[in-house]
Amino acid sequence: MTTMKEIAQATGVSVSTVSLVVNGRDQGRVKPDIAERVRAQAKRMGYQPNPLASSLRTSHTRILGFISEEVATTPYAGGIIMGAQDAAARLGYMLITVSTDGVAEEGRQITALKRYGVDGFLYAKMYNRITDLPRALTTLPVVVANARERTGRVPSISPDEFQIGFDATQRLLEAGCQRIAYVGDQDPILAQGIRFKGYQAALKAAGRRCDPALVANVGFNQQALNGVEALVERASPDGFFCFNDARAWYVYEAAARRGLAIGRDWSVVGVDNHRVFAETLAPRLTTIELPHYEMGYWAACKLVSLIEGRELDPARAPDTTAPLPPLNAANPTSIHCQLLEKDSVAAQPRLGE
Template sequence: MVTMKEIAHQAGVSVSTVSLVLNNRDEGRVRGAVARHVRDIAAQLGYKSNPLASSLRTGRTHMLGFISEDVATTPYAGGIILGAQRAARRFGYMLIVVSTDGEESETAEIAALKRYGADGFLYAKMSNRITHAPSALTGMPLVLVDATDADGKIPSVESDEFRIGYDATKRLIDAGCERIAYVGCSEPLIAQAERLRGYQAALGDDGRKFDRRLTIDVLNNDPALAAVDRLFNMERPDGFFCFNDARAWYVYECAARRGLTVGRDISVVGVDNHRVFAETLAPTLTTVELPHFEMGYWAVTKLVSMLEDRPLDNIDWPRTTAPMPRLDSPTPAKIHCTLVEKHSVRQ
């Protein structure tokens, strides 16, 4: 087994320097060139860390618990877990993911993670919402993912829902659309309220008055399709901002029934960049991509900075679709989502 002493000898540095680098505690303590040299030597020699020995020495396991109701079982939001895993691996931590189906199982899963000695926790929700963290996590290092702490005390990260609505509507304005409709969601979600507010703000900044007749809030299936159909008949919009890509499908369907071509006769912008809808609709759907990977990666980085009591803003962040907010951003930290140009908006 390769030891730190052997790496130190070959790299020409002290054992303590090797320890800092290989335990990811070199930021601000070891010059970048030296740290890279140490890591290169360790890789060449095939060095493998010993988590058990490290935990016995430091009293920490380098395990993080990821708790969610739906995220772990929803392929659509799997990017949150992927981002969290990528960051955990980078900082030398292991991520343990558990999916719960109610308060009772949630309590049991958290107790199990504590027995295994998890150093800190991530608590994730589907569809950004205000939440109370489980009482079992009181006093534990904790970051919320795609959620807002009801008391505003727990660090959290979420999509900038207002900017989603603003940017999508602004894209339609820039395309020359005169009557821009909003096909929203009838559930009381943060995303619904903020995206509507962003839509209204973009119209206002362009000198337009908000017209309630151009907005509808729907759920799904036949009632949603019928509501969009009535919107076409009564208001004749030429631009549509849709709460998500699934609702954009109703717009495509109603346009086809009227012989209208999306991207020429009407313009449509969705939200999600959902693999099924955004890629299979013809023409492909211009959409705002939700930053699932970014939220997972940021949340773990924030948690590690809390656990190790060190700033990590100066790390080399991975290349992502959306820019990462600073770790010291006000809670909740908001990620400015990226509008992905495809072919459903007039050029």
């Protein structure tokens, strides 16, 4: 195993200089040409840093704790973990993930992670909401993902729910839809109300009024199908913005019962890009993808920047659909979600048609 002393001997510099370079603390302390020579020599000699030795010197373990509420068991929300893990690895940190199912369990998991000496916490929720931070997390740096911390003092990132509603409705307006329905969630969760406001704002910007007859907030199963059927009968919509992809299924079913074609007679936009519906519905559903991977990646970068007290660039994230906001964005931070064009929205009408 190559040591810093061996690298120092090979390059003719002091061990302290090698230490600064291999630990990324050489800027402003070591001449750039010397630092580059040390890095090149360390690479040739196969130098690998010793995390335990580093933690003893710096009092940092380079371990991040990830506290999730059922996120690990949610197919698409699990992307938050993947994003956080990728960012942590790029920045030289390890991520320990635990999933909680209640207040008591959450407290035990936080205590266990503290015993490992984690440098900070990521606190994630299964869906966007306003949340209270557990008291046990207040002693270390923490960033909230897929939720907003109630006091506004803790950095958080969540989807731009208003823009989701606006963009989905705008896409239906561009397709020439004259009567755009909103198929929402009957539960008064945070995203429901804000997406509906985005829907209303897009209609108003286009000089349209929001017709209450075109709004149906539904649950699931037969009750949801009945609600969509009633909406269609009373209001004759030709475009549908659905709170999520699951509710878009009921619109597809209502169209099939009438012999109508999605993407021709009716246009539909969902939210989630849920894998099950994305691979099942025909024609494929145009949808707005929730940026779970991006939120996890941004949150981990933000947490490391708090731990190390330095600026980082989250824009280097690989393979992201939505653009990442800067780490110094206003708190709470929102991320613009990407509309994925597929086949469920009618082609834009030509002039004169």
